[in-house]
Amino acid sequence: MERCVRVAILGAESSGKSTLAAALAERHGTVWVPEYLREFVETQGRVPVAADQYGIARMQLERENAAAAQAQQFLFCDTTPLMTAVYSRHYFHGVDAPLAALADDYHYGLTLVTAPDSPWVADGLQRESEAVRQLIYRYLLDELDARGIVYHVLRDSLEARLEQAAPLLQQALAAAPAISLN
Template sequence: MNDNIVKKIAVVGPESTGKSTMAQHLAKVLETVCVPEYARYYCANLNNEYTLADEVNMFYGQQALEEALIPQVKHNMLVCDTTIMTIKIWCDHLFGDTPKEVTDEIKNRPYDLYLLMDIDLPWEDDPLRDFPEQRDHFMQVWLNELDALGVKYVVVSGLGEARLREGEKALDLLR
């Protein structure tokens, strides 16, 4: 499938905001594939101790996973459970800077719509989550990053089915 005609939806946001649930739901609604978050696999045995090299490896892994799944796209729609912007946000937070290869690729890897998941869900503990007390901070970081890119995004709020419906409604912006 030609990558240029595929509409890409990025489900992004701070930790514990229902990104994976939303991405999988939208992929099901759209009858297409969902690109999972590569970092969840990569970090499984790191015990929340990350190096800059780990972040760069996750950057390449997320790109490769997205590219590998494009041939499986149906209805010219691809749903991504996060993007490489997450790598930039974590690099900036943990190491004070982001490698140029990451920031350059962010500009070269557009998505047609970003769904920024709001922090209105209760925090759910998970061994791969790190900063429950900084959700407001990370929400603001996401808003700033998306605004700086000048991309089309919608903040998705609500609980349960209402949240899923908000995500579905946002898809109207692609039509």
């Protein structure tokens, strides 16, 4: 019997989610799931529209589920459908029913939120501004609070965030149910 914790890493644009996910995966000898939205923007050459949101969130989950087979104790997920729903509310003034259903199926053993306390960096098509970053961060915290999802905000440098995450990860692992590998 083994334990594996799915860790949601959420945050606004340019807040260090991908950097943190990769560093945590390396530190713990496991895998992480990159944000599919980045790939979507690169391959499509455009930002998503409202009709793309469900497909983006679904692909994120599919990749997460596929990566779970290689995970060792932790699976670090650089965003979740909940984050897609937060952005949909901001940019498209709502969330369609299929995306809402994906966001409602929140199945993570630990939720880490990256504070927007590093310099904002433009990143091609998918990052808007420091003002939007702060607004999305506030929307995210409000959404997590409204859903009663316990979360932990990680601040400062990458090293500080790794140190802040360490005891949270160990607590989540100790509380995780054992799973059979048969």
